Structure formats: structure tokens, C-alpha cells
């Protein structure tokens with residue numbers, strides 16, 4: 574049994590960075606992709622009708638145009654659902670080309686696993702297909718609050734040409750608990766999760782193949798980033814570990830993994846950060862002392878450790894000092 578919760582949120586935020594019809598009229602003006610560029614986006618079929626593109630382990634730059642997170646699509650008898658769209662309209666459009674090469678069925682749903690730009694900025698590449706955009710019920714609020722900063726920074730990092738056509742497209746359908754979407758003989762079970770990586774993480778279970786798409790609840794290879802709650806994330810990992818699925822798709826990492834391969838190194842990292850930050854707080858250490866020392870044993874286990882670890886310690890410190 575699942576309970577359904579759908580509410581309708583305006584596609585554009587109220588804050589005026591998208592100016593209604595004017596912005597909508599820009600959406601068809603997506604970058605025209607050369608065949609060579611479109612062909613550059615590879616997808617693998619990890620289970621029948623379930624395709625994943627693996628994003629690069631890098632921060633956003635001009636070379637990757639925001640192609641740094643995993644994107645997936647699932648083909649049912651009647652329609653297709655896309656799960657995450659990459660970090661720019663260009664990357665979203667590239668994924669759309671890959672979908673068109675795999676199936677002629679229409680794209681009915683575009684599902685975002687959470688608000689981060691590397692998972693949602695490709696939505697603009699799908700707008701002209703007029704899919705139903707779906708996300709966690711807190712996603713629209715979180716993304717709206719940060720949209721201007723996200724847009725400005727990503728444009729700067731990847732450059733104007735790569736960023737062309739990129740807009741914020743918020744979900745029309747908000748999931749507060751769970752929601753089943755039927756692609757025709759193939760039901761996807763969406764589940765809004767409690768605060769972990771962010772406060773708007775949502776998972777997608779492809780019931781036909783027993784594949785759980787975890788979004789950024791799972792990072793493999795590149796260091797995770799804590800933008801929600803380290804305590805909540807560890808609690809969620811403990812719960813997910815007891816669930817039996819055939820395979821999972823992480824938000825960053827290999828296209829297909831076992832649940833334990835996806836979650837155990839992540840759990841070890843988060844546990845090290847939480848344990849050592851709690852000890853530092855107890856010992857009266859300052860935040861800056863703690864960022865220099867906590868969980869350095871994890872340094873060689875993760876790509877981009879130097880870029881993100883101190884910020885994770887800072888986030889954990891701010892959360893855990895109030896325990």
C-alpha cells in the first residue's frame with residue numbers, strides 16, 4: 574500500500590528570476606547539439622529497459638558542462654521516465670538524444686532526486702517534451718531559495734556557451750510520502766525520504782527489476798557532500814541496508830552497484846566524521862581546529878577530498894554541537 578500525495582506548485586518560482594511567459598518562451602532556444610556531442614553521452618542498460626549515464630567525478634567546469642552526476646531513464650510499455658537530468662540544458666538535451674536513440678516512446682515524467690544543480694539543471698533540455706516534473710515536496714522550496722546563486726555560479730564555472738538555455742524548472746508534482754507512477758506495465762515507486770544528503774531526497778524503485786535509484790543518498794568514489802543532516806543520513810543508511818533490492822544506482826559512482834557496496838564506504842566516512850566531530854566538541858576544540866583534524870583517515874579513500882571534506886566537517890560541527 575502506498576499513499577499518494579500530489580500538490581501543484583507553480584512551474585516558475587515566485588522570486589522573479591524567471592519571468593513567466595518570457596522565460597518559458599526561451600525554453601525552445603536550446604543549444605543545437607552536434608551529432609558528435611550528442612554521441613558523446615554514453616548510457617548503459619543495467620537492467621532491461623533501465624539505462625544509466627555515468628557522470629564524471631569532477632566539479633562543474635567548462636569541459637564537462639555539468640555532466641558530473643548519474644542520469645537514468647526507464648522505459649515502460651507506454652512511456653519513459655527520466656531520473657535526474659545533469660547540470661545544464663545542454664547535458665539534459667544530450668540525454669534526451671540518447672533516449673530518442675533507445676526508444677520512440679514519449680517522455681512522460683522527469684523525476685529529480687533532489688535540488689542540487691548537477692541533478693536538475695538539465696530539466697530545461699526536456700521542457701519542450703512537456704513531461705510531468707516530479708520531486709520531493711520540499712524540493713521546490715529548497716531550489717527556489719538557492720536558484721539565483723546556483724544559476725550564477727554554474728554559469729561562471731561552465732561558461733556562457735555551455736550554460737545556454739539553462740533555467741530552473743520546478744516540479745509540478747510534489748511527493749510528500751510515496752507515489753506510484755505507471756509507465757505501462759512498469760510501476761515506479763517514489764519515496765520522499767527524511768533529511769539526509771539534503772532535506773529533499775527522494776528515491777525511485779523500479780519495481781519491474783528491483784532497482785533502487787538512490788540519487789545522492791549514495792556517493793561512490795567521489796566524496797559525499799553533507800547538505801542536510803549527517804545524523805539523519807546515517808540513520809537512513811542503517812534503514813536502507815536492511816532493504817533487499819537487486820541493485821542500486823548511486824547519484825555519483827558506477828551505474829549499478831549492490832546496496833552494500835554503495836552504502837558501506839559512505840557509512841564509514843560519515844561515521845568517522847560524526848564520531849571525530851563529536852569528540853572534538855566534547856574536548857572544547859574550535860571549529861577551525863576540528864576542520865584541520867577530523868576524519869583525515871578517509872583522505873585517500875575519496876576523490877575530491879581536499880575540495881569538500883572541510884565543508885563536511887563544518888556542516889557536521891554546526892549540526893552536532895546542538896545535540
Ligand SMILES: [Zn+2]
Nearest residue numbers: 687689770789
Ligand atoms: Zn547532491
